[in-house]
Amino acid sequence: MDDRLEGRVALITGAGSGLGRAMARRMASDGAVVMCSDVNEQAAQDTAAQIGEGGGRSAAMRLDVTDSDAVRDSMQNTIRELGRIDIVVNNAGIGGAFGWDATVGVNLSGVYYGLLHGTALLAERGGGAIVNIASVAGLNALVGSRFSRGGEVPAPDRSAAYVASKHGVIGLTRQFAINFAQQGVRVNAICPGYIYTPMTARTTEIPQGEEFLQSLHPMGRLGKDEEVASAAAFLVSDDASFITGVALPVDGGYSAR
Numbered sequence: 328m329d330d331r332l333e334g335r336v337a338l339i340t341g342a343g344s345g346l347g348r349a350m351a352r353r354m355a356s357d358g359a360v361v362m363c364s365d366v367n368e369q370a371a372q373d374t375a376a377q378i379g380e381g382g383g384r385s386a387a388m389r390l391d392v393t394d395s396d397a398v399r400d401s402m403q404n405t406i407r408e409l410g411r412i413d414i415v416v417n418n419a420g421i422g423g424a425f426g427w428d429a430t431v432g433v434n435l436s437g438v439y440y441g442l443l444h445g446t447a448l449l450a451e452r453g454g455g456a457i458v459n460i461a462s463v464a465g466l467n468a469l470v471g472s473r474f475s476r477g478g479e480v481p482a483p484d485r486s487a488a489y490v491a492s493k494h495g496v497i498g499l500t501r502q503f504a505i506n507f508a509q510q511g512v513r514v515n516a517i518c519p520g521y522i523y524t525p526m527t528a529r530t531t532e533i534p535q536g537e538e539f540l541q542s543l544h545p546m547g548r549l550g551k552d553e554e555v556a557s558a559a560a561f562l563v564s565d566d567a568s569f570i571t572g573v574a575l576p577v578d579g580g581y582s583a584r
Contacts, residue, residue: 331564333358336409338402340392340441341419343370345524346460348377349552350416350559355383357560359414362405364390366419392419392437399444412448414563417441417496418460422526423489434492435499442499446507446514454511456563459500460555461516461574463581465493470543493518497574504572513571515562520578522550545580 337354341347343365351361355378363378365371368389378385386408390401405412417438423430438459449455469486497516504514521527521540530536531549541548558577561567576582 330358331566332414332560335413335563336360336362336405336411337414337416337563338362338364338405338412339416339418340364340390340437341366342374342387343367344374345526346519346522346552346555347416347418348374349556350418351375351385352378352381352383353553353556353560354414354563355385356381357564360409361385362401362409363387364401366391390419392417392440393432395440395443398437398440402444402448412452413455415441415445415449415455415457416460416559416563417445417457420460420526423485423487423492427484427488430488431492431495434489435495438496439499442503442514446503446510446512449512450507450510455513456567457503457512457514458559458562459496459514459516460559461496461500461518462489462493463518463520463576463578464490465495465497465516465518465574466576466582500574501572508571513562513567515567515571516574517555517558517562518574518576518578518582519555520544520550520576520581522552522555524552543581544578545584548579550577550579 337359339347339351342351342363351363351374355361363371363374371387375385375387391397419437420434445457500514500516555577
């Protein structure tokens with residue numbers, strides 16, 4: 328850990344658990360002040376408390392990313408409470424089991440609102456960095472598994488909703504990166520493979536399910552949330568100053584097959 332984000336303020340959506348919490352903690356350890364937002368306000372507060380216990384500075388708020396006005400207001404609230412905004416991480420997401428409308432609403436529209444309001448605001452303030460959390464499902468179709476709680480095969484429409492939403496995130500990333508490249512705003516995406524998070528717990532809690540997911544990755548294991556957080560911390564730092572519009576796999580070789 329270092330101080331490469333010292334003096335910067337990051338707004339992270341879906342910061343109440345999983346990848347969002349890991350990224351919030353990592354960016355705070357690298358010197359950023361972090362606004363933790365989540366539809367579950369208590370979970371966001373818990374993440375902020377963990378950052379405080381580690382010596383970092385943070386705040387928390389409730390945010391439903393499917394509400395465009397709320398996303399816009401969350402950025403203004405971040406400036407009012409923490410003094411500025413330099414980084415936006417559009418992380419909030421759900422699995423395809425919630426159905427097409429909900430999945431696209433959170434995973435795609437939620438990212439779009441973060442980009443729509445975030446790029447314009449950062450450009451007005453002289454620049455900044457945005458990271459969107461996509462998925463290997465944004466680069467590939469998903470292979471179905473019979474291993475899930477209850478032994479049910481995931482419905483094709485569930486996979487389709489998730490894959491479509493994550494492919495869309497990569498398209499938005501590239502378009503906004505081009506639109507704002509000359510205004511000092513860098514926009515990148517991370518495409519995690521299967522990571523040990525609450526979202527994958529339905530499968531990883533079953534031994535055969537965990538083995539199946541491991542077999543999809545040439546490295547023979549699932550990823551850790553801190554490994555995704557490290558990539559995000561890099562992309563929003565000056566170390567990545569000439570990187571924009573990329574969809575970076577953090578997937579143990581999944582997408583190289």
